[in-house]
Amino acid sequence: MHLRPRRGEGWFEGGCAAGVALLSLVVARIAFDGPSPSEVVADALIGIVPGALFSLILGQLEFAAKPLLHVGIGIGAIGVGAIVGRMYVACEASLVRLIGTIAVLIAVLWLAVLPMLGAGLLGLTRPASPPLWFSTGFGAVVLVVLVHSLTQRRADVRPDVVAPGRRRLVLTIGAVASMVASWLLWRTLGQSQSASPVLGAATAADGDGHPTPEYTPVGVFYNVSKNMLDPRVDEDGWRLRIIGDVENEYELTFAELKALPSVEQPATLCCISNEVGGDLVGHAQWKGVRLRDLLERGGVKPDSIDVVFHCRDEYRDSIALADALRPETIVVYEMNGAPLTHKHGFPIRVIVPGIYGMKNAKWVDRIQVVDNDFKGFWQVQGWSDTAGHQTMSRIDRPHAPRDRAQPGPRPIHGIAFGGDRGIARVEVSVDGGGTWFDAALRPAAGPFSWVRWSASFTPEVDERRTLMVRATDGSGRPQIDRYATPFPNGSTGYHSIAVTFENG
Structure with missing residues (x-):
């Protein structure tokens, strides 16, 4: 006898089953040299997001952007699992139903979803280990089998009457698996990208008086x-x-x-x-x-x-x-x-x-x-095809918002880079661009290297100043002063920081 599902039944079971399936795919991705299905989805999403919007998101989230993207994909997969669970309990559970659901889901993934994501039929145009057809098929089998296990009934008796402790245990395992999968994704992705330490950190210095090695x-x-x-x-x-x-x-x-x-x-x-x-x-x-x-x-x-x-x-x-x-x-x-x-x-x-x-x-x-x-x-x-480097300059020290030192001249250090054109001149302003003076340039290591520069000035006690820097490349072209975001040709504009100089 098949019972009509109660309101809300199947959603949670399907979501938990998807969490376990997702965890199994994350573990497989860590063990093998992918890409995984979630990476195929991520590449497709990145490809359709307008470059300007992508640049805005990346600028706001920085290194959290990629982990959040994949965690979001994982949440979406759990949502799909919830839908599968709800649809599954709407029909009478049987071995034929189980096999049929697996076959339909795999067919949809292999013949529709993977091609739409640019991986071709069965994912064959996207080399992966294990192959995408295997990983997507495996995930589908795990999902449907768990949904079947969590939602099956005995004759005309409700599942919350039959072995509720066992059912709660399995559901708890599914929820924990979802959280573990999200944590693994976040931890793994967070370690796969890195940036330099704090600009001008003393631990990175060469011992030559400049904070940037x-x-x-x-x-x-x-x-x-x-x-x-x-x-x-x-x-x-x-x-x-x-x-x-x-x-x-x-x-x-x-x-x-x-x-x-x-x-x-x-x-x-x-x-x-x-x-x-x-x-x-x-x-x-x-x-x-x-x-x-x-x-x-x-x-x-x-x-x-x-x-x-x-x-x-x-x-x-x-x-x-x-x-x-x-x-x-x-x-x-x-x-x-x-x-x-x-x-x-x-x-x-x-x-x-x-x-x-x-x-x-x-x-x-x-x-x-x-x-x-x-x-x-x-x-x-939409990003630049030629991708020629914009002339840039940066203040590495002092750090905003406060600089504490003994009375007297305060050093200002930074770097400048002009791509393959080199750097001919760096100028510094300590009054927000009202006046400028030349910084001293250290010899570049080569024609394609950044230049490290230094300057100094003597502030008043507890004086707040806006420091700015600009550069001129080796061909004589000044750095662009107009601010522009990185998309599509690289960022432009003068770097500036507001600093209060204190004696201490």
Whole structure:
């Protein structure tokens, strides 16, 4: 005998079942080298969000944005589970019903949802381990089986009469699983991105009187990616393939790549989403092979336009062939004298001086020459395709809102960066832009490096001042004074801080 479900019945059971299914997929994602279904959803959502809105959200939430996105996707999955639970209890429970529900749900996921998310039928166009067809199918089976277990009835007796203690226990397990899954997502995602420490932190100093080190330590070098978990590539099985519009396609092992003639150069890397005065910028010594040498070995065809980087995490971006052939564009495998870490792109990444970090691709395993203007992951959202670096400058010390020191001159320190144009001049104002004076520049480590600058002035006791900085690049072009958000070409405007100078 089938009983009509009571009001609200099935929602909670379905949600708890979805929580357990989600937890199983999170554990599988941590154990294997994805992407997971939730990452496919996240990539699709990012792709349809207007770039200006994305930049606004990122500016407000900063490093909480990615964890919140995936936690939101998890909550959405629990909502879908609740709907499945409600629909399931509306029909008589049976083995046929169980198998039929699983089959329908899997068919919808494989034949409709995954293709709509850009992963193709069964998710076959999106390589993953385990395959997306398996992970989505497994999640569907776990969901429906748990819903069936939680909502089944005995003849004409209500489930709250039969073994209520067992039922409450299973529901509690489901709720706990949902919370554990959310916590794992938040913890894992929070660790997968990092920024530099507090600007001008004394612990990062080189001991030369400037609070910002010339070379950013790898452990605090900013890291931004689109992934729930970044790839961990095994160098033994990794190959770099040179493909596309070339005369001879070929591939290299990691050992073969490192055996090629290498170059070392210092270069600054900055994220295009860095706000005015932000810390998504760092400077390192890079070692690798000129991209030009790799392309010339394959023989670039004369109709070629772009060079596309294909990455292990399915990220893709491109640079113009002219930029790829510049001698300073290198495929790197060392950073600050040590092998690249996993979060910075091991085994290789690309460094293209003068171009924002989104095109300095990580975890590259294919380099493709194409005869068209290829639009990458962020370009389809509206971000700059050329991605040339805006001239920027930043005050690293003093810190707002108060600076306490002994009476006398107060030092002001910071950095300035002009992409591949260098920095010719830095000026500082201590009266909100009313007057300006030159800062002293320390020699740059190289033509693609930031410049560290210093200045000083003597304030009155307990005087509040608005400090500002501006720079002129090596070509003589002044920094843009008009404030603009990072989207679509990178932020512009003068960095300023209000500081009260106290004696102490």
